[in-house]
Each structure stands twice: as structure tokens, then as C-alpha cells.
Amino acid sequence: MKRDAYFDTHPLSPVFLGHELGVLRDKIAAQGDEYLKRQGLSFPSRLCSTLIIIEENQPVTSADIGRFLDIVHQHVTQRVNRLIDLGLVRRQVNQQDFRQKDLLLTPEGEKQVGQMYRSLELIKMSYEQWFDELNVDLSTAVRRAIESLERVTIEERTRRFTQPEAS
Numbered sequence: 001m002k003r004d005a006y007f008d009t010h011p012l013s014p015v016f017l018g019h020e021l022g023v024l025r026d027k028i029a030a031q032g033d034e035y036l037k038r039q040g041l042s043f044p045s046r047l048c049s050t051l052i053i054i055e056e057n058q059p060v061t062s063a064d065i066g067r068f069l070d071i072v073h074q075h076v077t078q079r080v081n082r083l084i085d086l087g088l089v090r091r092q093v094n095q096q097d098f099r100q101k102d103l104l105l106t107p108e109g110e111k112q113v114g115q116m117y118r119s120l121e122l123i124k125m126s127y128e129q130w131f132d133e134l135n136v137d138l139s140t141a142v143r144r145a146i147e148s149l150e151r152v153t154i155e156e157r158t159r160r161f162t163q164p165e166a167s
Helices: 013-038 045-057 062-069 073-085 107-134 138-151 154-162
Strands: 089-093 101-105
Touching: 013 045, 013 107, 045 062, 045 073, 045 101, 045 107, 062 073, 062 101, 073 089, 101 107, 107 138
Parallel strands: none
Antiparallel strands: 089 101
């Protein structure tokens, strides 16, 4: 199906990159959700990164997950609560600091994470083929774009066009 969004051909089209990336993110998430569901997994694709962090670092805290994913505590809490509701993750009191709660996979979580890794390997191969088709490694391009904006902000970039010329 051909996409015909208003700003695709608008003269200011490049400034709506954030919107376009959001559309792409949503499309990837929706297709990923459908794929994981067909593979028998009970969680949405946006939780894969959280499950990987828990599986590879358990026991892990919500604060650790927030640091690894660079997301705020509220979003981590939403993700963790969803995984607990699905029976994939459990909380336990940290033995060194009783104020902290550690997160661990349940036996069902271990089972589903194993299947998730197999599914993600296939998705990785399909992405590599997709990137070849596009003639750009989107993952690398996005990381480079993020790093570039961390070095020089959009505001700093616009100053280049508004600075008075030296005489």
C-alpha cells in the first residue's frame, strides 16, 4: 500500500523527520508485535530489550534497566509491571539492600526468552536484508544521528544560517 502523507511532498518535508521516524517506529513495533505473537510469545516487541537486560544481568533493578535503556523510571516501571502481570518476571528483595527489589525471570519467562532469542535472530537477518535493500544500515545511521545531535544541537545548527556575515 502506497503511503500518501501530507508532508511527504511538502516544501518543509525534512523538518518533519521526527514525525516520520515515529511512523517508522510504530510500523516496526506493530509488525514486530504480530510476528512475536505468531511465534507464540505473550509480550509486545517493545519489551524485548527489557527482557534481554533482565536475562543477561539478573538479578537486576529497575534503576539498572533505566540506565541501560536510557529511559525514565516511570517507563521502566510500566514495562516491569507488564512483564510481572504476564508472569515472565518476578521481584525479590535484594539481600544486600532490603530497600531495593531485584528483578528475575520466572520459569515461564526463561522459556519465552529462549524463544524470543530465536525469533530475534530471524528478525536480525531480515533487517540486514532490508538494510541492503535500502542501501543504508538504519541502526548505524540512527546511532550516528543521535551522537551528532548530542554534539551539535538543532538550535546550534540553525545559528549557522542566522549569524551575521563578517565584513
